[in-house]
Amino acid sequence: QSALTQPPSASGSPGQSVTISCTGTNSDIGGYNYVSWYQQHPGKAPKLMIFEVSKRPSGVPDRFSGSKSGNTASLTVSGLQAEDEADYYCNSYAGSNNFVIFGGGTKLTVL
Amino acid sequence: EVQLLESGGGLVQPGGSLRLSCAASGFTFSNYAMSWVRQAPGKGLEWVSSISSSDTAYTYYTDSVKGRFTISRDNSKNTLYLQMNSLRAEDTAVYYCAKSAGGNYWPYRYGMDVWGQGTTVTVSS
Numbered sequence: 001q002s003a004l005t006q007p008p009s010a011s012g013s014p015g016q017s018v019t020i021s022c023t024g025t026n027s028d029i030g031g032y033n034y035v036s037w038y039q040q041h042p043g044k045a046p047k048l049m050i051f052e053v054s055k056r057p058s059g060v061p062d063r064f065s066g067s068k069s070g071n072t073a074s075l076t077v078s079g080l081q082a083e084d085e086a087d088y089y090c091n092s093y094a095g096s097n098n099f100v101i102f103g104g105g106t107k108l109t110v111l
Numbered sequence: 112e113v114q115l116l117e118s119g120g121g122l123v124q125p126g127g128s129l130r131l132s133c134a135a136s137g138f139t140f141s142n143y144a145m146s147w148v149r150q151a152p153g154k155g156l157e158w159v160s161s162i163s164s165s166d167t168a169y170t171y172y173t174d175s176v177k178g179r180f181t182i183s184r185d186n187s188k189n190t191l192y193l194q195m196n197s198l199r200a201e202d203t204a205v206y207y208c209a210k211s212a213g214g215n216y217w218p219y220r221y222g223m224d225v226w227g228q229g230t231t232v233t234v235s236s
Contacts, residue, residue, distance in 0.1 A: 003155070036222040038156070045207055045229060046148075046156060051222035057212065089156050093219035099171045100146075100219050105155040 004029065004090055004103035011109040012080045020106045022073040022090030028101060030071035034093035037066055037075045040105075041086045049088075050075060077108070085110045113137035113225050115208050120230030127198050127234070133191040133208030133227055141186035144211040146218045147193050149204035150229075159206070160193065164215040171217075175201075198234045205229040 005023040012018035022029065022037075029035055037050040048057050050066035053073065063078045073092070077084050090103040119131040133145070146161040160182040163169040170182050181194040191208050207229045213221030 032219075034219045036219070038222075040156075045226035046209075046223075047226075048212065048222040048224045051212065052220070057222070057224060087155075091156075091158075091219070091222075093217075099173070100158040100161070100217075102148075102156045102158060 115227035
């Protein structure tokens with residue numbers, strides 16, 4: 001069960017947009033529209049930000065958006081704010097054998 | 112308030128056992144699939160196991176814990192469990208329990224929308 005591939009870090013200035021990628025295979029991201037994204041601040045539990053590739057749970061600002069192309073999913077944070085600085089993890093269904101896999105995480109820094 | 116509270120973590124020697132518990136409140140526990148997710152020190156999230164909502168519970172495990180860990184639930188006590196046997200150093204992590212957002216749907220469908228604060232398991236001699 002290999003983890004999905006995310007860049008270790010990303011950054012942007014307040015007000016800018018930043019996109020975090022998450023690359024998998026035809027057996028996970030490319031095969032299903034079941035990609036989620038989680039935000040985790042240091043010492044805190046993860047928070048669900050996106051599910052089913054692009055849907056936002058209630059309460060999540062519309063500055064957060066998700067998309068997918070082929071085997072790569074992306075999370076875009078628009079209008080960056082200081083509180084967006086956190087670790088972000090993608091997650092995908094990987095079939096009945098591997099079930100659920102996470103990406104390695106991306107540390108987002110707001111400059 | 113919807114809440115999950117893990118307990119049972121601690122220091123255990125390699126080869127030892129621990130049972131983690133996750134007490135749920137503020138929602139109808141029996142209607143939701145549940146999961147355990149762990150995070151090794153300084154590392155990323157790793158899905159460990161999931162269980163369906165029903166008493167005839169369907170379960171899934173990540174390969175590295177198959178045959179060693181058992182997930183279970185007691186809907187009468189609103190509690191999720193993770194029995195961990197034959198523990199290894201690489202099992203050292205903070206263990207989170209998490210609620211599926213979509214009722215009995217598996218966590219990959221609608222995500223996991225409620226998480227506990229985590230309980231720390233350290234496997235060391």
